[in-house]
Amino acid sequence: MTQSELEQFGAQSKQAYKKLLNVLAQAMRVSSPLATTDAENRERLSMAQGLSNKFIDHAVTILYLSRGANLDLPSFRFSFVDFVSMDVLTRASFEAFLTFHHVFYSPQTKDEADYRYWMYKAAGALERHDFPTVIEEFEQTRVEDEEELAQLREKLKSNAVFQGLTEAQRTRFFEGKELNLWRWDPDIKKVLSWREIAIHAKLSEVLASHVYRLLAGRAHSSFLSVLQSVETRKSESQEEDITVTTGIMNPVIANMVREYCGLFPKAQEALSKDSEGSGIVNWWILMGRTLDEFNK
8 A cells, every 4th residue: 555545544534533423422322311111121122322421432432542742741731532432442442342242132032131141240249349438428329239249140030041150160150250151152152352353253364363462462462552652752653553543443333333323223223214323334344354365
């Protein structure tokens, strides 16, 4: 790709990013408030919306950071694009989509849907179980968590997927030692990796494995991520980094739109009436699925 073609792709990718965000925001707007009166289903859909809000917050912040940061201090003036934080947020967005896919969108049976949601919810309560209580409100939250865990544990006893776990696995989970069991796949009897969930969501191997691994390295300050930061500052190639980020995020946002609309009928109805929005969503979904062809 020539420099001119890269710049053109970068500009188009940025425009697509904003359009995709707008489509997602519109889908989320029309699906609120929730129509269902069933308390359990309402809670589950409310959490799906909460996860979608988390996703769109990250995505909007990425766009904001791409505009650059400026800060004058007594001894130095900072002016840069915080592409490292953009990558960290890209990874967080990626995982938010994969969680949405696994917990809310892809379950094929009621037992599977219940297991994934109840275990995901229980893992959240267990994560803060041993957190030191500094104020009275934290202690009250802990009491509420204990009550919630007792209810979830009772519900899970009759769940076929949960019954398929070993006694040791069930014990370790409720001891807070194996909290990723909400990603358990009973068919292959293992906890799914993020890569495996991404492949199940039909993302390309490039995104599911190679790109995700690099993003994780950025978040954990791997040597390669530090080297890339140094090289980017030396070459002043920040615009290229922004193009890469939008090129990663666009297929993820497009898939989030598709799955969100698949879960909320009103959102699907609105998307079906938006020919331009549907077109751009479908184009980037296809791009996210066929990236491997460009890597041969």
